[in-house]
Amino acid sequence: MQPIKLFSFVLATLAATPSFAVTITQPSQLTTLTYDYVIIGAGNAGLVIASRLTENPNVSVLVLEAGVSDQGVILAEAPFLGPTLTPNTIYDWNYTITAQTGMDGKTFAYPRGRLLGGSSSANYCFHQWGTNEDWDRLAALSGDPGWAWSNMRNYIQKHEKLVPPADGHDTTGQIIPALHGTHGMLPVSMPANNQTIDPRVLLTTQQLSAEFPINHDMSGGDHSLLGIGWVKSSAAGGVRSSSSTTYLAAANSRPNLTVLINAYVTKLIQTGTASRKAFRSVQFKNSPGTGTSPAGATVVVNARKEVILSAGSVGTAQILQLSGIGNKNELQTLGITSVLNNPDVGENLSDHTLLPNIFSVRGDDSFDHILRSNSLVGDEVTDWVTNKTGMFINNVVNNFGFARIPSNASIFSTTTDPAPGPTSPHWEIITSNFFFSPGFNIPATGSFMTVVAVLLTPQSRGTIKLASSNPFDHPLINPNYLTKDFDIFTMREAVKAIKRFIGAPAWSDYVIGPYGDSFIAATDDASIDAYVRGLMTTIFHPVGTASMSKATASGGVVNPDLKLKGADGIRVVDASVFPYVPSAHTQGPVYLLAERAADIIKAQNQ
Ligand SMILES: Cc1cc2nc3c(=O)[nH]c(=O)nc-3n(C[C@H](O)[C@H](O)[C@H](O)COP(=O)(O)OP(=O)(O)OC[C@H]3O[C@@H](n4cnc5c(N)ncnc54)[C@H](O)[C@@H]3O)c2cc1C
Ligand SMILES: *[C@@H]1O[C@H](CO)[C@@H](O)[C@H](O)[C@H]1NC(C)=O
Ligand SMILES: *[C@@H]1O[C@H](CO)[C@@H](O)[C@H](O)[C@H]1NC(C)=O
Ligand SMILES: *[C@@H]1O[C@H](CO)[C@@H](O)[C@H](O)[C@H]1NC(C)=O
Ligand SMILES: *[C@@H]1O[C@H](CO)[C@@H](O)[C@H](O)[C@H]1NC(C)=O
Ligand SMILES: *[C@@H]1O[C@H](CO)[C@@H](O)[C@H](O)[C@H]1NC(C)=O
Ligand SMILES: *[C@@H]1O[C@H](CO)[C@@H](O)[C@H](O)[C@H]1NC(C)=O
Ligand SMILES: *[C@@H]1O[C@H](CO)[C@@H](O)[C@H](O)[C@H]1NC(C)=O
Numbered sequence: 001m002q003p004i005k006l007f008s009f010v011l012a013t014l015a016a017t018p019s020f021a022v023t024i025t026q027p028s029q030l031t032t033l034t035y036d037y038v039i040i041g042a043g044n045a046g047l048v049i050a051s052r053l054t055e056n057p058n059v060s061v062l063v064l065e066a067g068v069s070d071q072g073v074i075l076a077e078a079p080f081l082g083p084t085l086t087p088n089t090i091y092d093w094n095y096t097i098t099a100q101t102g103m104d105g106k107t108f109a110y111p112r113g114r115l116l117g118g119s120s121s122a123n124y125c126f127h128q129w130g131t132n133e134d135w136d137r138l139a140a141l142s143g144d145p146g147w148a149w150s151n152m153r154n155y156i157q158k159h160e161k162l163v164p165p166a167d168g169h170d171t172t173g174q175i176i177p178a179l180h181g182t183h184g185m186l187p188v189s190m191p192a193n194n195q196t197i198d199p200r201v202l203l204t205t206q207q208l209s210a211e212f213p214i215n216h217d218m219s220g221g222d223h224s225l226l227g228i229g230w231v232k233s234s235a236a237g238g239v240r241s242s243s244s245t246t247y248l249a250a251a252n253s254r255p256n257l258t259v260l261i262n263a264y265v266t267k268l269i270q271t272g273t274a275s276r277k278a279f280r281s282v283q284f285k286n287s288p289g290t291g292t293s294p295a296g297a298t299v300v301v302n303a304r305k306e307v308i309l310s311a312g313s314v315g316t317a318q319i320l321q322l323s324g325i326g327n328k329n330e331l332q333t334l335g336i337t338s339v340l341n342n343p344d345v346g347e348n349l350s351d352h353t354l355l356p357n358i359f360s361v362r363g364d365d366s367f368d369h370i371l372r373s374n375s376l377v378g379d380e381v382t383d384w385v386t387n388k389t390g391m392f393i394n395n396v397v398n399n400f401g402f403a404r405i406p407s408n409a410s411i412f413s414t415t416t417d418p419a420p421g422p423t424s425p426h427w428e429i430i431t432s433n434f435f436f437s438p439g440f441n442i443p444a445t446g447s448f449m450t451v452v453a454v455l456l457t458p459q460s461r462g463t464i465k466l467a468s469s470n471p472f473d474h475p476l477i478n479p480n481y482l483t484k485d486f487d488i489f490t491m492r493e494a495v496k497a498i499k500r501f502i503g504a505p506a507w508s509d510y511v512i513g514p515y516g517d518s519f520i521a522a523t524d525d526a527s528i529d530a531y532v533r534g535l536m537t538t539i540f541h542p543v544g545t546a547s548m549s550k551a552t553a554s555g556g557v558v559n560p561d562l563k564l565k566g567a568d569g570i571r572v573v574d575a576s577v578f579p580y581v582p583s584a585h586t587q588g589p590v591y592l593l594a595e596r597a598a599d600i601i602k603a604q605n606q
Helices: 008-013 044-053 079-084 132-142 155-159 198-207 244-251 312-322 328-333 374-387 485-502 517-521 525-535 587-604
Strands: 034-040 061-064 160-162 186-188 227-230 257-260 263-269 281-286 298-309 353-361 399-403 427-432 448-455 463-465 476-478 511-514 570-572
Touching (some): 298 312, 353 485, 353 525
Parallel strands (some): 034 298
Antiparallel strands (some): 227 399, 463 476
């Protein structure tokens, strides 16, 4: 298989419609260089903060975003086309990870959204909260009971707006409505376009109910994540809901909110005293930021109250280090003056993995036949554009599940359980009705289904460090995948469990067998490990590079109120502050985190 992009031809069939954003594109359009708050990154978290802070018309906010507008970008609007937005497009940062010692020296693309909404505009629309134990562990680690689920659950009502599926079907048994918000900011919904494998997945939960029980709500929080059920999507009426289409859209006409795109932040500038440092000024370059030395004016803006750093797990670690905030010795080696020594900046990178287990199947009901035909894809595009119908109104996946490895598994004699608690999952299973392997094209012939395995509780920890002092050089991203025994053990067990799943009678007249030489050969532990190390990639959930810890702790990057340790006027609000990756897809946890962060900021700046 050659590493070319998933349904790359879809890109060619669609042209983005013209932008009509009310955002501005040039620093000359700024009427002032001083605001109450300057937010770095118009991403998932950044736009929640911008929206909540400007609810008060007396508060002025500037948001700086390096990327482009999302307005009229059909690829970002049609949920099924999420996987076409990355990697290596004008909507992506185009990162590549360093050679992975746990993966035979492999490297691969590491997508991050680079448009309004950030990764919430480029993701695959799975929407969850994480488990109650994820949040309770965060509360215990940070010493702040406000991060416990008993408090965080209150933000569901502000955030979530559950609406009927686009086809209006009865969702009884697919979701428990009482657990959801109905008047919040972000419309979510259940699948509208059934995949032909869905009934077989549900039948498997009956035939193998001990190992793969049905779960009637897959959001987490107040309801267990264990079992198999239906995916809830950040989408409604066949259109993606991102932080841009929701939180920003609600705030965009407020006179005291300014959003500047093409604004590539290059550093924070120290504004405090030598004895008490502060960072209330931000330097950026007006430029799309492509190339290592792009043209464009350099501008400095100031915050009266605070700078909020919301550039994501990669961007935040990079900007802190470019500002001299990080490991003093490492920065000095690169010729960067150390301003605030903190060796934990860019450490503790933690991510979920994605292993696409592909099966050859009978018949031609899989989506492969549509996706490899330009004319059939064109029909789907027409349906979506004219009537918001057809398969593109849906996520790429309808069913998924969460499972634990058994408590008597041999690995627990040599390591403690990394799950946040006894009812949180170790791994995830995702079923999809076609050849779904990010970075690889659908083969020219054949019908397929993909059963993805995800490691949810990795022990491996990586780093995001600067390659040079040039802010336009990509940072060195090293997730250190599969470098701990627990991680490869759990992936191996997941592959075995997926084989048991597919062994259910429900699949006997459908699945022909594993696809691909290494999967076919993966019959004993050693060959399963080789298969995993050779094929695994990311499911795009990096966290931890600006970890939260107790206010009194010597380690960590931010305090429980998300203020940078050892400085004033600067806070980090994005996925980078999670010390452990939640046991779920991460956009929902980021939304809840940002909602509470907005409350903390408001309360501390009365
Ligand atoms: C391809 C993909 C698929 C995913 N699928 C799912 C899914 O289905 N479900 C789910 O829950 N999660 C998913 N995720 C993960 C989820 O989207 C992220 O965890 C979450 O959106 C991160 O939010 P954030 O606010 O931390 O960062 P982001 O949303 O990435 O925001 C960071 C913003 O800062 C900007 N920025 C960065 N550096 C600079 C700079 N120097 N100057 C100015 N601006 C800057 C970026 O352009 C971006 O807009 C996916 C992610 C990706 C990339
Ligand atoms: C905004 O400021 C005005 C004038 O100081 C004040 O009367 C008003 O209460 C303020 N509004 C809010 C929401 O703080
Ligand atoms: C709100 O914006 C207006 C127009 O840009 C400006 O004159 C005013 O000072 C702003 N208010 C605050 C509180 O910054
Ligand atoms: C990413 O790669 C694409 C395709 O080569 C390119 O068009 C885009 O400008 C790149 N993005 C950045 C931020 O360099
Ligand atoms: C999809 O499947 C669900 C559950 O089996 C069912 O309730 C719904 O009617 C189906 N929708 C369509 C459009 O077939
Ligand atoms: C859109 O819906 C209308 C009314 O139901 C129908 O006449 C038309 O054929 C549909 N268009 C497409 C492209 O499906
Ligand atoms: C774990 O327990 C189950 C059921 O009690 C048993 O079947 C299995 O063999 C045990 N596994 C190990 C590794 O001991
Ligand atoms: C980073 O990870 C290590 C190992 O898991 C842990 O000991 C340390 O406390 C973590 N630091 C932070 C700041 O989370």
